[in-house]
Amino acid sequence: MLDDKLKTQLKAYLEKLVQPIELVASLDDGDKSRELDALLHDIASMSEKITLRRDDNADARKPSFAINRAGTDVGVSFAAIPMGHEFTSLVLALLWVGGHPPKIDEELANQVRDLEGEYRFETFMSLSCQSCPDTVQALNLMSVLNPNIHHVAIDGALFQSEVEAREIMSVPTVLLNGEAFDTGRMTVEQIIAKLDTGAGARAAEQIKAKEAFDMLVIGGGPAGASAAVYAARKGIRTGIAAERFGGQVLDTMAIENFISVQYTEGPKMATALEQHVREYDVDIMNLQRATKLIAAKEPGGLVEVQLENGASLKSRSVILSTGARWRQMGVPGEERYRNKGVAYCPHCDGPLYKGKRVAVIGGGNSGVEAAIDLAGIVRHVTLVEFDSRLRADEVLQRKLRSLPNVDIIVSAQSTEVLGDGQKVTGLVYTDRENGGSHNVDLDGIFVQIGLLPNTEWLKGDIELSPRGEIVIDERGATSMPGVFAAGDATTVPYKQIVIAMGAGSTAALSAFDHLIRTSAPAQQAQAA
Incomplete structure (x- = not known):
């Protein structure tokens, strides 16, 4: 089932297993069951900590399998042959169930552990979907952290009759306890925000308590990530607030024109962008939507950005890199049948x-x-x-x-x-x-x-083009002092990743030049 290269890579990963795990397969006589059986035998042969058994439960989907931590209630399930985009989900599930610690903020992990009640999640996905692995991995991770959370990832193409019966029209689609929960790419933070109704209010209070920044970036796509890195390298207090880190790149399948990288995929690049930003002292605030931009009251003063959750952030300079989204037809029936065809x-x-x-x-x-x-x-x-x-x-x-x-x-x-x-x-x-x-x-x-710039919230505050793009000059400056912009939300003529990254660095350097020519550091300005 696995070629020699994948076997070598997987075997190296499985050396990180800490606790014994058991693979439990539910199969029938079909070709797909034989494929899954071959895959599971390959995996079991690579580590003494892995055992494999078959349990053809009459109620179980076939083919499917569970990964269980021996002697515990910890485990995840796949009603799929998780190759393609989901192979990484399989590898991570093996490692996490096997005791290898996941990379997750401890505060967020504790929120997952503290969830009370029984949660049974089902994620319908497709192996060609670049958005699905994030959702699958988030729910798998949660089920490992909290034994009251159960998750099965289901390949919609493999279970077409169930997809039709349950009227699944897009992936990823997540059901909770048999009822619709959400659709689209989701992170642990987003899922927790839906389950823990107090999470948003607590996040807003934390944001309200933050000191002013020297440079605040709004948006976490290529332009925003580039701007944050350039700002942080100047040694100034830098923050980045984004609805979802990665932006439109997360929805990009293949990237073949990013110079020096012959081929990559959007989610992989988005992960790399966030990892690079986290190498520096940048305050990353995820799941934050900006709603209002308020100019500084005097030259060199603090610009304010109000957020949807009621909090606001202040900074001596701001870089807008809010990107763009898919353009809709705008016809009757489109919104009603979104994700339903x-x-x-x-x-x-x-x-x-x-x-x-x-x-x-x-x-x-x-x-x-x-x-x-x-x-x-x-x-x-x-x-x-x-x-x-x-x-x-x-x-x-x-x-x-x-x-x-x-x-x-x-x-x-x-x-x-x-x-x-x-x-x-x-x-x-x-x-x-x-x-x-x-x-x-x-x-x-x-x-x-095509795409529409995410700039509706800026109307009336800074100059926008007739297409709704932020008007900038060659330095990335907008019509509001101390505010710069970069990327697909601006009047830059070509919407390309490499151009957005360059524009982000230009905006950061211009904003830094603005800082050194105006007022004192942010803490002093705030005190004043």
């Missing part, structure tokens, strides 16, 4: 639509790439483009047109998402050449029409 990540949710009919909205590179990927999974793809021609690179267009199960519709304005109350059933579009209205019967719609 309307999706924005073909890599994540594509496997759930195996053998079905889907549409891709958008004829740029992202849309055409999505249609090509989906054509290998689904029964039929209809690509719908507003313009009179596709805008993707010619090489992608040639590939798309060569596929037998793809239809291309241009000069088409999407006007409504149709559904039966539970899931998507179709799309209505208007022919822009003759005004005719048409219906397309569908099971899913993948929207790929």
Whole structure:
């Protein structure tokens, strides 16, 4: 099952096991069960601390397996053959159940341990989903820390009938005690915030007590991470507040144009960004959404950033790097059927639509790439483009047109998402050449029409372009003194990771220059 390279790597990891673990397999006579059986035998052969037994419980999903710490209630489960993106989840689960300590803030770990009650989580994921491992690993870690938390990760493509019966339309989808809990990428912090209703209030109180910063970065994507590193290296008091560290990079499948790195994937890069920032004395405040920017009352004074939780942060300089998000169609039915047939990540949710009919909205590179990927999974793809021609690179267009199960519709304005109350059933579009209205019967719609800057909260406070981008000069300065900006939220002409990183460093250096030319350190300014 595992090639020699993976076996060598896994065996080295398994040397870190501290306590004995038991693999318990539930199998049938199918091909997938034989694949899983081979994988589990490979794993068991690599360490004397691992035993394997079979328990074909009639109620268990097949194929599935549990990883249990011998003689305890600690364990995690997979109804999957966790390869692809989930192989790391498998390795970490083996290590954590085997007593190797996870990397987690002790305060957060104690919050998990202190949760009372019984929690039974099920995560529906796909092996091609780059967002799913974070959620799977977060819940696995929680189940290791607290024996009252139980988790099983389920490959939706492997259990298609269950996906349809339980109306799972996107991954990752998490159920708690059989009821819908949440969808999308989640960290331990986010899950705790939903379970522990007092966590948000405590975090707000901690933030209120913080002293003013010399440089405060809002946003944790490539631009924000770069700015934080450059600021911290100057030896000044630096903070970074972000809704989710990594930003849009977390939703990027393959990165092949980051100079000096031939290939990487978004979540891997996001992890590296956060690890780099944590090498310095930077106060990282995660799960924090900014809602208001208030200018300093006098030159060199403190800029204030108000947060959604009611707290506020003050700083002598601020760098805005709030990034962008997927643009929505803005038509009736889209929001109602979001994650119920309307999706924005073909890599994540594509496997759930195996053998079905889907549409891709958008004829740029992202849309055409999505249609090509989906054509290998689904029964039929209809690509719908507003313009009179596709805008993707010619090489992608040639590939798309060569596929037998793809239809291309241009000069088409999407006007409504149709559904039966539970899931998507179709799309209505208007022919822009003759005004005719048409219906397309569908099971899913993948929207790929670009990005919108996350700047609504800044309207009226700093200058924005007609597209909502933060207007900056060549130094990254905005219209508000002491406030700089970088990355996809700004008027920089090309939205690229490498450009965002460069812009982040430029903004930090410019902000530092502003600091040394204005007032005293933040602590003195705050006292004044």
